[in-house]
Amino acid sequence: QKEVEQNSGPLSVPEGAIASLNCTYSDRGSQSFFWYRQYSGKSPELIMFIYSNGDKEDGRFTAQLNKASQYVSLLIRDSQPSDSATYLCAVAPFGNEKLTFGTGTRLTIIP
Amino acid sequence: GAGVSQSPRYKVAKRGQDVALRCDPISGHVSLFWYQQALGQGPEFLTYFQNEAQLDKSGLPSDRFFAERPEGSVSTLKIQRTQQEDSAVYLCASSFPGTSGGARTYNEQFFGPGTRLTVL
Numbered sequence: 001q002k003e004v005e006q007n008s009g010p011l012s013v014p015e016g017a018i019a020s021l022n023c024t025y026s027d028r029g030s031q032s033f034f035w036y037r038q039y040s041g042k043s044p045e046l047i048m049f050i051y052s053n054g055d056k057e058d059g060r061f062t063a064q065l066n067k068a069s070q071y072v073s074l075l076i077r078d079s080q081p082s083d084s085a086t087y088l089c090a091v092a093p094f095g096n097e098k099l100t101f102g103t104g105t106r107l108t109i110i111p
Numbered sequence: 112g113a114g115v116s117q118s119p120r121y122k123v124a125k126r127g128q129d130v131a132l133r134c135d136p137i138s139g140h141v142s143l144f145w146y147q148q149a150l151g152q153g154p155e156f157l158t159y160f161q162n163e164a165q166l167d168k169s170g171l172p173s174d175r176f177f178a179e180r181p182e183g184s185v186s187t188l189k190i191q192r193t194q195q196e197d198s199a200v201y202l203c204a205s206s207f208p209g210t211s212g213g214a215r216t217y218n219e220q221f222f223g224p225g226t227r228l229t230v231l
Binding site for chain 1: 146152159167170219
């Protein structure tokens with residue numbers, strides 16, 4: 001079992017709809033949770049991070065964390081074609097340490 | 112510089128050749144990470160420095176891989192006797208150990224553009 005699991009997709013969502021991306025992790029000691037966006041041929045860029053159970057909202061993005069279920073999700077509201085990318089879920093233990101990434105979910109927003 | 116830079120951006124090596132990949136982190140960033148990203152996969156951790164100290168090298172796949180950061184700034188990842196399975200994008204990331212609150216994002220790693228290594 002991989003430490004961080006994501007559906008590889010592709011996930012297709014109509015423009016303007018809500019895109020829902022999911023991630024599960026196996027290490028209960030994980031303390032920090034990140035969502036990175038990676039455009040094809042580019043490097044990952046951080047879009048959201050969350051440490052506490054519950055929801056965290058930033059503009060059109062909402063990250064949700066449930067430590068009991070070891071589950072992290074990312075919601076993208078009012079999806080735009082520019083949101084088409086691979087979304088990487090990453091987890092880390094407490095502190096400034098290595099990230100463990102999932103394989104990523106490829107998201108396509110259909111105009 | 113404005114961000115993390117890496118060189119070369121592309122490297123083609125013949126099997127058995129040694130290669131050296133360079134990373135220039137964001138000025139003042141204490142932590143530096145190397146990741147390997149195979150096609151269609153997420154990045155996989157290789158090694159981590161805090162200043163010049165290599166605190167974790169558990170992800171290096173074999174003793175052919177070696178990394179250094181002698182002055183706590185620029186880092187070099189060296190791969191000896193390259194094999195075809197070494198073909199991947201090598202990503203460098205740096206971070207400044209932040210504090211909660213304020214404008215600085217705790218533990219945010221800023222990635223460089225990567226070096227795409229192709230071993231023939």
